[in-house]
Amino acid sequence: MAIIRDVMPAFDLLQPSSAADAQKLLQEHGSDAWIMAGGLDSFDWLKDRIKKPKVLVDLSGIDELKGIRVTGDGVEIGAMTTLTEVAEHPEIRKNYSVLSQAVSVVASPQIRNQGTLGGNVSQDVRCWYYRGGWPCYRAGGNICYADTPVGRNREHAIFGADRCVAVHPSDSVPALIALDAKFVVQTSKGEKTVDAENYYIGPDLDITRINMLQPGDLLTAIRIPSTWAGATFYFEKVRDRNVWDFPLMNVASAIVLSGGAISRIRLAVNAVSPRPMRLKNVEDAVVGKPADASTGEMAGKLAVQGAVPLQFNAYKIPLMRNLVKRAVCGVAGQQAYGALTGDLDTQEVAWNS
Amino acid sequence: MSARWPTIRMIVNGEQRGIQAPPMKRLLDVLRQDLHLTGTKEGCGEGECGSCSVRMNGELVNSCLIPVLQAQGAEIQTVEGLAPKLEPGGTLHPLQEAFLACGGAQCGICTPGMLMAAAQLLETHPRPTLAEIREGLAGNLCRCTGFMRIFESVLAASTQASQPALRQAHHAR
Ligand SMILES: Cc1cc2nc3c(=O)[nH]c(=O)nc-3n(C[C@H](O)[C@H](O)[C@H](O)COP(=O)(O)OP(=O)(O)OC[C@H]3O[C@@H](n4cnc5c(N)ncnc54)[C@H](O)[C@@H]3O)c2cc1C
Numbered sequence: 001m002a003i004i005r006d007v008m009p010a011f012d013l014l015q016p017s018s019a020a021d022a023q024k025l026l027q028e029h030g031s032d033a034w035i036m037a038g039g040l041d042s043f044d045w046l047k048d049r050i051k052k053p054k055v056l057v058d059l060s061g062i063d064e065l066k067g068i069r070v071t072g073d074g075v076e077i078g079a080m081t082t083l084t085e086v087a088e089h090p091e092i093r094k095n096y097s098v099l100s101q102a103v104s105v106v107a108s109p110q111i112r113n114q115g116t117l118g119g120n121v122s123q124d125v126r127c128w129y130y131r132g133g134w135p136c137y138r139a140g141g142n143i144c145y146a147d148t149p150v151g152r153n154r155e156h157a158i159f160g161a162d163r164c165v166a167v168h169p170s171d172s173v174p175a176l177i178a179l180d181a182k183f184v185v186q187t188s189k190g191e192k193t194v195d196a197e198n199y200y201i202g203p204d205l206d207i208t209r210i211n212m213l214q215p216g217d218l219l220t221a222i223r224i225p226s227t228w229a230g231a232t233f234y235f236e237k238v239r240d241r242n243v244w245d246f247p248l249m250n251v252a253s254a255i256v257l258s259g260g261a262i263s264r265i266r267l268a269v270n271a272v273s274p275r276p277m278r279l280k281n282v283e284d285a286v287v288g289k290p291a292d293a294s295t296g297e298m299a300g301k302l303a304v305q306g307a308v309p310l311q312f313n314a315y316k317i318p319l320m321r322n323l324v325k326r327a328v329c330g331v332a333g334q335q336a337y338g339a340l341t342g343d344l345d346t347q348e349v350a351w352n353s
Numbered sequence: 354m355s356a357r358w359p360t361i362r363m364i365v366n367g368e369q370r371g372i373q374a375p376p377m378k379r380l381l382d383v384l385r386q387d388l389h390l391t392g393t394k395e396g397c398g399e400g401e402c403g404s405c406s407v408r409m410n411g412e413l414v415n416s417c418l419i420p421v422l423q424a425q426g427a428e429i430q431t432v433e434g435l436a437p438k439l440e441p442g443g444t445l446h447p448l449q450e451a452f453l454a455c456g457g458a459q460c461g462i463c464t465p466g467m468l469m470a471a472a473q474l475l476e477t478h479p480r481p482t483l484a485e486i487r488e489g490l491a492g493n494l495c496r497c498t499g500f501m502r503i504f505e506s507v508l509a510a511s512t513q514a515s516q517p518a519l520r521q522a523h524h525a526r
C-alpha cells in the first residue's frame with residue numbers, strides 16, 4: 001500500500017502554553033498522546049504512519065521549557081532548548097565543553113537549529129527495519145530482522161542486546177553521562193530526578209520503550225551539576241561521513257587529574273548498545289593510575305570484554321577499544337576541545353588497528 | 354474546507370502573509386503550494402539533504418521538517434527573497450552571481466538550499482575559511498557538482514568586491 005509520506009494523518013493537535021498544562025493533557029490522554037518537541041524525529045514517525053497517536057501535544061509554545069540558566073550549582077537546560085543554543089552557550093563552552101562539543105557534531109546546522117536537547121536525549125533508535133514499519137520485537141512483534149545472518153546490522157549493538165540489537169543514536173547523551181547530568185521528569189506522582197544513565201532502559205526490561213518515561217510523563221529539564229566543571233574532557237564521534245551522519249560510535253569522558261594520576265573519572269560510550277553505556281568498571285579500574293598509554297590500553301581492553309558482535313559489526317570492537325583508550329589517556333597533555341572530532345585520519349587509526 | 358483551518362501569519366520575504374492551512378502541514382508545502390514559492394525544493398523530505406532549506410527568524414532550517422504551526426509569526430526568507438524584485442536585467446544576489454560564474458549549479462535541485470545556507474553563512478562569517486564553508490553547508494547535499502564548485506562560489510561571493518568582475522569571469526568560461 002502506498003503511503004503519501006508528505007501528508008500528515010489526522011489527529012488532534014494540542015498546544016499547551018505551560019509545562020503544567022502539558023502534563024495535564026499528557027496524563028489525560030495517556031498512551032494516545034505523542035509529545036512533539038522540535039518535531040524532527042516525530043515528523044517521520046507520523047508521516048510514515050508507523051506511530052499513530054490520536055493526540056499530538058506540541059511543546060513549542062511553552063516558554064518555561066526553553067533556555068539555559070546558570071544556577072548556583074551548575075547549569076539547568078530546559079528540555080525545549082535547541083541544540084544550537086546548547087552548543088553556543090558561553091558557560092557550557094567554558095566549563096562543560098564536552099557537551100558543546102558533542103552537540104555541535106549532531107547532524108547538520110539546520111537540524112541543530114530546530115532539534116531540542118529534550119528531543120535528542122529522548123529520540124528512538126534508528127534501526128531501519130523498525131523505522132520502516134516492520135513488525136519487529138521493538139514494534140511489539142516477535143522477530144528481529146536485523147539479527148539474522150542476512151540482516152543489515154553494521155550499525156547495530158555489540159553490548160546489551162536482548163532480542164533487539166538496535167543502538168541508542170544520541171551524541172549528546174554520553175557527554176551528559178560524563179557530566180553526571182540529572183534529568184528532571186514530571187510524572188503523575190510528582191517530579192523525579194534521575195541520573196542521565198538511568199533515564200534509559202534496555203530491551204531486557206521493556207523492549208518497546210527506549211527510556212523510563214511512561215505515558216503521561218514529561219521531561220522538563222536537564223541539570224548539570226558543577227561537580228565536573230572545568231575538568232579535562234574528551235569527546236570523539238566516528239561516523240561514515242564527516243558531517244550530518246549519526247554516530248557509528250562516540251565516546252565522552254570527564255577526568256580530574258592530580259599529579260598526573262586519574263583521581264576522578266566518568267566515561268560513557270554510545271551507539272554500541274540499546275542503552276547508552278556508562279563504563280563504570282573501566283572508571284573504577286583506572287582511578288589512581290597515571291593517565292598514560294598503558295592505562296589507556298588496559299581501559300580499552302577492559303571496555304570491550306563481553307562484547308558480542310553481529311554478522312557485520314565486528315569492527316566496532318577494535319573501534320571501541322581505541323576510543324576508550326583515547327578517552328582515558330588521550331587527554332593527558334592535550335586540551336580536548338576540538339581535538340579529533342570526526343577527523344578522518346584518527347578514524348583510520350581506529351579502523352585499522 | 355479551508356475555513357476550518359487556523360490562520361498562520363508569517364512575514365515571507367519581507368511581505369506579511371496570512372494562510373489558512375492545517376497546522377501540521379509542512380512549511381515546505383505551504384511555501385510551494387499555498388504561496389506558490391516553488392524555488393524551495395524537496396529532496397528527501399527527512400532532513401538529510403537540505404534542498405528545502407529556508408531561513409526562519411534568521412536561522413537556517415529544513416522546511417520539510419517544520420510544521421507550519423511552528424512558523425506562526427515568524428520571518429521567513431526563501432530563495433525568492435535573495436534578489437528581491439528580480440526583473441530581466443536586474444541584479445542577482447552576489448551569491449547567485451557567484452554560483453553562475455563558478456559553475457556552482459548543475460541540475461539545480463540543491464541550489465536554492467545551498468544558496469540559503471551560504472547566505473546564512475555569509476551573514477555570520479562575511480569572510481569564511483574553506484573549513485567554515487564546509488561546516489556552513491554541512492547539511493546540504495549535491496549530487497552533481499562534487500561540491501568544489503559550490504565551495505568556490507561561496508568563496509568568490511565573499512571575496513569579490515564587485516559584481517561585474519564575477520560576470521566577466523562567467524562570460525570568460
Ligand atoms: C537527518 C537527521 C540526522 C540526525 N543526526 C543526528 C546525529 O548525528 N546525532 C544525534 O544525536 N542525533 C541526530 N539526529 C536526531 C536529532 O537530533 C533528533 O531527531 C532531534 O534531536 C529530536 O529532537 P526534536 O526536538 O526534533 O524532537 P522530536 O522529534 O519532537 O521528539 C523526539 C522524541 O522525543 C520525545 N520527546 C521530545 N521532547 C520530549 C520531552 N520534553 N519529554 C518527553 N519526551 C519528549 C518525542 O515524543 C519523540 O518521541 C538526526 C535527525 C535527523 C532527522
Ligand code: SF4
Binds near residue numbers: 146163
Ligand atoms: S534491532 Fe530492534 S529495532 Fe531493529 S529490527 Fe531488531 S528488534 Fe527491531
Ligand code: FES
Binds near residue numbers: 405
Ligand atoms: S527535503 Fe528537507 S532536508 Fe531533504
Ligand code: FES
Binds near residue numbers: 462
Ligand atoms: S546541482 Fe544537482 S544536486 Fe546540486
